[in-house]
Amino acid sequence: MPAAPGFYPRILALTLAALLAVGVWRILSPFAVPMGWAAVLAFLLFPVNLRLRHRFGRRPGIAAGTLTVLAPVVVLLPLSALSIEFVAQISGLLHRLQAAAPSYKLLSSGDLHQFPWAARIYQWFLAHAFLSTDEARTWMISGTRETLQRAAGLGGSFFLGALSSIAGVALMLVLLFFFLRDGDALIRRARSWIPLDEAHKERLFERLSDVTRAIVYGTTMTALVQGLLLGIGFTIAGLASPVVFGVAGALVAMLPLGGTALVWVPATLWLFADGRWGFGIFMTVWGIILSGIDNFLKPMLISGRAPVSALVVFIGVLGGISAFGAIGIVAGPIILSLVLSLILFAEEARGGIGPSA
Structure with missing residues (x-):
């Protein structure tokens, strides 16, 4: 059966495009x-x-x-x-x-x-x-x-x-x-x-912009603020390595469950066990305030933009760190959320209903 007209030129063009893409990636x-x-x-x-x-x-x-x-x-x-x-x-x-x-x-x-x-x-x-x-x-x-x-x-x-x-x-x-x-x-x-009409392009880029801002300003900035305040609390309480546990607090703040409590609760128990009751009470109050910060700070930073699933952030952070190193903390959730947003957009364009990213 003879090939359709233009078949071989299209195959050649796609092959050249793939080779060029590989070359560009190797360069960059x-x-x-x-x-x-x-x-x-x-x-x-x-x-x-x-x-x-x-x-x-x-x-x-x-x-x-x-x-x-x-x-x-x-x-x-x-x-x-x-x-x-x-x-x-x-x-x-x-x-x-x-x-x-x-x-x-x-x-x-x-x-x-x-x-x-x-x-x-x-x-x-x-x-x-x-x-x-x-x-x-x-x-x-x-x-x-x-x-x-x-x-x-x-x-x-x-x-x-x-x-x-x-x-x-x-x-x-x-x-x-x-x-x-x-x-x-x-x-x-x-x-x-992008091979779409202007109306669809506008919707697509608005969605992608909202997701990116929600990740960077909402999730990441909130986690950084919580990590900073946790490190300050460790310093006031006289606990060792406040920078290390502040960074740890910023990372676990992105988890779907537990959050910064995974860091400040053991530290508080250690203070009580060590007989430092005043600092133990201080860390308890400080930790409760700290854990509740994201309830008002994250909505304020997102300002009504697209919500982002905590599970997407969690998987994105872990996978991003594994794939890209430290920059994966930001890049992982963004890439994963953008892919899910594109899938959602494609389903909406076909008349289907997809899950929120």
Whole structure:
């Protein structure tokens, strides 16, 4: 059976397009992380960029240049300092963990009489677990050590890994300048490539914009505020490694269940067990306030935009970190939500009804 007219030219065009796409990816992939951070910063700074454009007489180059010069001082230096302190505090926790067993002589379950509350928890755990005393102790110590080591690696790579070289920082700043100056033009160009009528394009981009803003401003910013306040609470209460547990609080704040309580509740119990009742009561009140912040802060930041499923955020954060490193905290939920939004849009276009992203 002869091929339809134009079949082979279409196959050739698709093959060439695929090869070109692979080539472009190979060229750009070494710069994916700096490009990603530049895009995130451009998105966060774009409202300020619009105000500066208006102040400078709608000259986008001057506005973008001003923000690009200020970005290293206002954003990059504080985050880099935070990463350094995070790694240093992780190292301190590792040393404390290694010294804990000899210091407290926790060599058998009988030694837990020093901490009656811990002995009860430990005995309950052994009664419901298929582990011996030695196996449980080894598992807890090795598991905690591995978790802290992984956290140290993640914290060290947050900015210093991908942007440790001067060239990486320079590339990110150059990209930030062009994203701020030409971002709206790039979006218009991308819209022109979509084979839909203008009404559908408008709906699609409005949906995608709402989802992105809900992720960045709603979920991510709320989690960062909660992590910051948790670190402040740890500092006031005199608890060790406030930066580490503040970062941990920001991460667990994105979980569908538990949230920052997974961090501040054990810390509060430790304060009570250690006899610091005043700080224990303080952390209890501080933690309750902290856990309730997202009930009003997130709706205020989203301002009626598209809601985003907590499950999507949770899976997106975990998968994003695994696939992209630290930038996956933001990129993972955004990519997953955008894909679900596109599926929803396609179902609506066909007359179907899809789940909310």
